[in-house]
Amino acid sequence: MKTSMTRRAFLKGSLAATGLTIAVSVSPFGYRLVNASEGKEALKGFKPNLWYEITPNNVMTVSIGASEMGQGTHTALAMVIADELDADWKQVKVRQGQAAKEYHNPLLGEQLTVASAAVRGFYEPCRKAAAAGRAMLVKAAATKWGVAEGECEASKGTVIHKKSSRKSTYGELCLEAAKLKVPQEAPLKKESDFRYIGKPAPRLDIPAKVKGTAVYGLDVSVPDMHYAVLARPPAYGAKPVSSNEKAALNVKGVVKVVETPMGLAVCAKSLDAAWKGRQALEVKWDKGILPQMDNDFIEKTLVAELDKPGSKAAEKGDAKKALEGAAKKASSTYFVPYVAHALMEPINCTAYVRKGQCDVWAPTQGQTGAQMLASQISGLPPEKVNIHTTYMGCGLGRRAAPDFVVEAVIASKATGKPVKVVWTREEDIQYDLFRAATCQRIEAGLDGQGQLVGWSHKAVAGSIFKLINPKAIQNGVDIMSLWGLVDFPGSPDGNRMLYEIPNFYLEFLISELPVPVTAWRSVQNGPNAFVTECFIDEMAHAAGKDPLEFRLPLLKESKGAQRVLKVAAEKAGWGKPLPKGQGRGIAQHHCFGTDVAAVAEVSVNEKDGHVKVNRIVVAVDCGLAVNPLNVEGQIQGGVINALSTALKEEVRFANGGVKSANFDDYGILRMSEVPDIEVHLVKGNEKMGGVGEPGVPPTAPAVANAFFNATGVRIRRIPLTPEVVLGALKKK
């Protein structure tokens, strides 16, 4: 993966001499395509979101602003362009774009790789831009040979004139094609003519990753690079009481101690010296703002907050009245703890602030935010801040936050050196911005026929918007914290509960707990779907109905949800008997424009409380899957992350701070705990949905529902650790 200065070069039109460069810009008013050689007038005010170049050496390079964190976006977008352009896959290269307004995702309005939005956001623009390039290459060939365009055909990186058996490669034609005007409405291929889209393709980033040559943030090396590590508060809100700066500076190699909002940064010539300096600094801290906080305190606080008045987030009909008149009622309280991102590559960032220029090498999902903050801290205008996006060892949403960029830019500005900030694994877990814990209570009622007539729901959770965009919290409601229950009005993603319940009420309260939270793969769709899909299962049981049969009539308007439920159930052998001690559970969810359902099979050892997941069958409808092999991998990954939260993950707190520190006390799923995972792609939805996140939400509830099916005992929390399971079985 190369990074380069192509954006500016493109805007100057200087690439015209080097080949054919087509860029596409998307705005609410439609598409605009530009050829880089059209001159300065045409380029004025033009903001391309993505572009590609074909050069005389017969290479096609795509410049993409979205980050590649293992989700396969770079390959998928290159496939789309290669297909529509009729390029040869062997001639395709991808270049990571720098931070620039020009790269903003048309769905997100920012250069941000989140919300499973990269491929769906860029799919149409890529096709338009590639179709235009193909038309220009064909025209260039026809002109060169003096034949009609209609007699020429583009295929695998060449234009062919069959009648005269002539052909030219795109590399040979690109300079002539660059002189032509870009057609704004070149015809698109028929889906049936796709050569690459929809077929499994090997990813472009994999060979370098297998060789060990791919450069991640932690691998960045800059001449005269210094290192910084931070002494951070052990409890939330703790302030330094004393420190020994002199002792730190006495450590060989330490050059400076710098104050930052996150703690004291010890800057040194080597990482080892920085660590030794931090030890010598011996910062003493006060007890922080909530020293009594531990896991018990957290759970009790969230449960107590359920009884405080919240804000109305959604209402339909009259839930209160419906519940009063219901023939049968049920009420349950659910709890989902804080979980950590625990990315394999600990948080890090390298920055170099110098006169008139700031460079940041970051494993970041959020280039726009990184650039804005680096600009503020360095005092340089944003266009003087270059964000070089590296590969990243997993993202899961954590790397969309810019805290690590801030640290590196402050340390570099203070020392005048290029500085790499490195977090240890312990810091990575303890100073994570977690997935928000939540406590929720639902009361629902059935009529005499077992039909769901009313649903009243109260949710308490930390606010996701508090760190990213506090203005988006309106009247006490944070929609992102409620994703999976309700979504923004008109959102195409439909991160909401689909069940058609005539009387529905949802109330929300932002928790006062000081634990910082942010997006974690699927954001709160995960925890919220756990609550609703388990409770729907409870209502099915209360109605004396099969959980699948109970769900389907509640999804009359949601054909996609019906489809995936039916496919998952059929492939899993829903209804077939299982041996004693085993159970099967089902769940569905809609998020990021994708329908997904899962069936889990579990074995429960009632003696030691061990839950073993034997099999997970997933059905996914994301519309067209650009690279089905990669979609399968993404869904499996989401399922495994969610399974990890269902069985193991819970951040431990003590003394007002985080106690969990490393993989020995914050366990994540290992190979022996991973069941067979079958992924079935169901192509029913017309619109393309995301695939990075939808594997998460249905998994934990399917497992918990399977546990109930196996034991007859309902556990209304995760993770299902042996301790939790034994505690619940005792009450049986």
Add this chain to the structure above:
Amino acid sequence: MISLNVNGKVYKADVPEDASLLWVLRDHLKLTGTKYSCGIGECGACTVHVNGKAERSCGMTVGEVKGKKITTIEGLPDSHPVKRAWIKEQVVQCGFCQPGIIMQVASLLSEKPTPDADQIISKMDDVICRCGTYPRIKKGIQTAVQMVRKEGKKS
């Protein structure tokens, strides 16, 4: 000054004997394919071969490996069956853990060319992949085993 034999090459590094092998490889020898992730031997991202055996470089000092042959991901040939199987089966997602995992599998297969399921699990439960590539890792191991078997027969 310490001398290290890495990937068949002798390197000199100005570090004390108790310096961490992982960080000397990464920061001094610029062999950054070997990754830091946990620092306590729990995840396997830093796995290298010492005299052909998989070891966690985060828990070793350079003093301990003096005179021994170290192989990192960069030193495992591209033609190695595990590397080829990893590409064939498209195992990798973010890829950060994979150099260590590849080294772990390469060591497993050199000891047991046809490992059974239990032998695979007992070795592979020592490593972590956060992206959840485990199903493909299993496939990759099977493919590598078959490659070794087929190519072994030929020679």
